[in-house]
Amino acid sequence: MTRASRREVLELRRQAREWRRGRADTTLMEVLSDAYIALFATTMLSAMAISAIHQTRLSITDSCTTAECSDARFSSAWVCIAAMLAVTLAVGRVVGPVQVSPAEGSWLLSTPIDRAAVLRPRLALVAVVGALASGGVGAIASTLAGFGPPAIGLVAAGAMASGLGAAMLAALAQPRNGWLTRILTWVLGGVTWAALVLIAADVMPSAPTSAPWTTAAGAAVTGALWIGALALVIAGARALSRIHRNRLVPGGALLANLSGALAGLDLTMMYDILVAQKWLVRATVRPVRSGPKGPWALVWRDVIRLRRSVPSLLILASAVVVPYLVDAVDLGTLVVLAGALTLFVTGVPLCSALRTTSRNPGLVRCFPMPASTVRGACLVVPAAATVLWSLAALPPVHAGTSATWGASISIAVAMAMAALAAMARWLLAPPPNYSQGLLSSPAGGIPPGLAFSLLRGFDVLILSTAPILISPTSTGALVSLLLSAGVLGIVVGRD
Template sequence: MTDLDAPGGDASPVDDDPRVGGFDLGEVPSARSIRRFTAQAARARAGASIGSLLTDLYSVVTSIAISVLIVLGVVQQLRDSLPPAPPVQEPGGLSLPMLGAFLLLAAAGALLSTAGSLGPVGTEGAQSAWWLPLPVDRRGLLRPAAARLPLVAALAGGAVVVVLEAGLLGRGGADLVRAGLLGAVTAAGVVLIAALAQSLGATRRRIALAGDAVLVAAPVLAGVVVLAGRTPATLPSPAWPVVLAAAVLAAVLAVQLDRRLGDLPGRTLREGGSVAAQAVGAVVSLDSRELGRALSGGAVAATRRRVSRLRTARGPATALVTADLVVLRRSLRHLVQLVVAAGLPLLATVVPQLASPVGVLVAVLLGGWMASSASAEGARWAEMAPILDRLLPLGDRTVRRLRMVVPGVVMLVWSLVAFAAVGRWAGATPDWLVLAVVSAPVWAAAAVRAAYRPAPRWDKPLIATPAGALPTGVLQVIARGPDLVALCLLPLWIAIGLTTVSTIMVTSQLLLSVVAVMIASSTAEKGWMERMLEEQDQRKGASS
């Protein structure tokens, strides 16, 4: 580079010139002022007043409070309907407080996995393009992003612990306050650990794998406790020193994270912000499939050391089934979900207060839907990008039926494990295994039907709800899949309620399984009633 002529005829280096491109440089603004300027510009173009902001905030707080109270009331009613706890825990059983502790451990693992998949600290696309290249302290730019997810986790964790403590264990007063505070601080600490690991160079995949390991450890530890013999009937309430120690530890983690915010590379911030934006968009659009894809992306390895030969692909049909199997095998998050789903009915049958028709029914319903949803990952990806479906010489109905093969096999294994425990609880285990075999196709059909459900029609008239404006017919879209579980598994629900299996139940379940497969094989996006009404309107228009 050449020197520029300075005033007075003396040459001075470019670095000493206070001008760049002929413009005078002023003082570089601070990161806080840049954040304020961005927020003011966004508010100026949003067209929203402070009154509308306060109204939205009031609606959100009211909706959350009402939801927590409703859930708390339902849980308390369930607790009142449960039988009283035995004074001495029988060998081979699990107390309700211990079950709550293992549920909280599983929730902590799920939170760590979710935080790792999202990337606790990230910036959106526009912020990454403008903020990151600026010659300012990056810590000041990233502090709001670093504090957002821990605060949300703290609110959610406190609410979950309060519901469990007050609903299942019946605690209140100071015990409930301490438990809620400990839950909030612990949840925030889990997210801060994930963010600190991110700042130390850990990938999102490794953080998600650590959370999945904790999630799997919860049912494994519960099984070990059951096999060990007697378990304590009650657990002590957390004391104030424990709550304060957890708060101090969370504060130390927050300080350490704040010091290392400047070390986060731009690529990591952009990836985390992109995944978080994808997840938020999926939640706003009520698309659980897109949310699952966003959470699964962080746990997928970028490269693989082993190449599969795909020897089972012998033709179009086997190629489609093999593709679904490979997708499931490579999705570690869904494999973990299958393990946890298999443990729910097992735990429900060994907890004396849950070993009732209602408790076992709820456990089978939750575990079955978790397992079937995890097994249909290939169908969900095919709904978004139907490349293989279009390339193979297969009809649409045939493709839908082939997509049920892998979920059907997985749900057959899950049903045998789950209903072996149910048979041990209710008696006549062989009869329950037969019912498990004939009911497995319903779970697979429901999972595929949910994977191929259409998106909500946002061009239809909107309905005002406490959760915001929703399009008409959105409940019908969300119910596609669960409706088969509710209707076509009716003999199974009756059998669990009566704690017995009869021939008529098995026969009815077999017929309903065939019906479920036929319904899930249909490619019609609209329901039968809606299609009938449209045909009726068309006939009236043609006659007139």
């Protein structure tokens, strides 16, 4: 770099520093006040969470009396950590993990400055968030698994190192389109699923009985993990200058859109943003022509979408292990609630047509049929998938509810319909009405429907499964089916 270019870089940095400081509108006392409130709120919420986790551990310890249940608790801690690492890699691949805003990408990264100096604080933030999130999951999982205090500390420290390493691997793979992150995510997901299958089948390693050997081995493994994580941090910091601007700006734009949706407490908008990002990366698909007419044409389109979304089907099919796992840890009728919740979360990607038609009223008016018919046709394929999924989970439902096989079949179908009603409620719920009077809150005025937007779908799920949890019989299943049918009739028939 020549002397003139060095002067240009220094001048650019000086201008950026003056621009930031000249537009600062917060005093030092306001910063200290906000920091005190954040610290106080964090301490209070952390104390509440620790108390809740401790009470949950005590209740699980009292109810888990068999050797199979104890082994399942011991293995579930490691499964949770593996799942957290898979989620860390997946999130890192979606958002970057290193990212800048579009303004910074066009204003700073296009200038002759050291890109690594700009991106280094962002890499440090990613490292801290990944380490803290993984460490928290490791501490909670090991606590609920019944580990002792030294083991909880070692597991939390090892999970922090693993999360830090996963975040740095995602950063190293970012210049190469993230193919390494994609492979590792699927590998960890497969390992997690296989471990869940083994736990559900009561085939898992027993908890070790030699505490000194376990503590020494855990300390050695934790130290090795931290050494590897620090090496990855150094490698990730050195690779920052090789990340192209086109790999940095999309993640920043995605986070800005997600933060806007989160500010409005609109989870459906967040889901729409993620789906749009997915198909923006994929860009094109091969069109398929011909097919049936009328409402069955919409059903046929959903079948074609299933062929284009094989990962969604694999995730839905692999999630059937959750009811078996819940039954393995002797949670009784909670297998119905866990199954419905799992089906609700993993079944939403099957409702692409319902999501598209609910977001485009003008498109629905173009169909030569009522809007309720369009929505009903868009629910045929998700309904068939949910019923098949619930029948695959019939054995744990039968074991958990201790009902007859006939009643268990009706309970499984009611569980599927509850999940379907929750999905329809989540996707078809109208947005908050900002023309009505606002409600007063400590955060300011909010629309009446905004406060409950986070509960959409989950409220229907709890309402529909409550009769089965209270009375795990054919009568409870019938009441649940009637409630789910009523919700579906309301949300589908709404004009």
